[in-house]
Amino acid sequence: MADDILDRLEATIRSRKDSPAVRSYTASLFFQGRHKIAQKLGEEAVETVIAACSGEDKDIVPEAADLIFHLLILLADAGLSLNDIREELARREGQSGHDEKAGRPLSFRPE
Numbered sequence: 001m002a003d004d005i006l007d008r009l010e011a012t013i014r015s016r017k018d019s020p021a022v023r024s025y026t027a028s029l030f031f032q033g034r035h036k037i038a039q040k041l042g043e044e045a046v047e048t049v050i051a052a053c054s055g056e057d058k059d060i061v062p063e064a065a066d067l068i069f070h071l072l073i074l075l076a077d078a079g080l081s082l083n084d085i086r087e088e089l090a091r092r093e094g095q096s097g098h099d100e101k102a103g104r105p106l107s108f109r110p111e
């Protein structure tokens with residue numbers, strides 16, 4: 001079993017995708033499809049923003065956990081994984097996030 005909770009959660013989410021259980025929230029989202037998953041992710045993002053702007057800082061934690069949980073579901077639905085995100089972040093590592101020439105934040109998206 002993986003040591004890291006994100007790795008374990010990703011494995012649980014994948015297992016729900018591969019063999020849906022009747023009483024699984026995760027499986028119900030896979031069943032409802034990409035648009036529902038994306039909608040839930042958007043809702044959790046908004047709830048995180050609201051917590052960040054109007055609550056106590058500690059209130060961000062449960063909302064951020066919901067957000068990451070739903071992001072992992074979206075990644076799994078797309079056949080992607082945390083490792084894909086790790087690789088992308090590693091590719092960006094050490095680069096400045098600021099575009100000196102343009103005088104604005106740099107886009108890290110590949111050309």
Ligand SMILES: N=c1c2ncn([C@@H]3O[C@H](COP(=O)(O)OP(=O)(O)OP(=O)(O)O)[C@@H](O)[C@H]3O)c2ncn1[C@@H]1O[C@H](COP(=O)(O)O)[C@@H](O)[C@H]1O
Nearest residue numbers: 009012013016021023024025026027028040043065066069
């Ligand atoms: N980490 C989570 C987790 N975080 C949030 N949630 C669920 O995500 C939903 C968040 O949606 P909302 O806040 O909008 O609440 P809601 O109104 O009940 O949701 P909707 O009816 O509107 O869809 C809630 O139903 C939470 O219970 C989670 N459900 C499951 N997990 C993990 O996933 C595992 C597998 O869960 P199942 O798929 O249910 O077996 C669990 O053991 C946990 O480790």
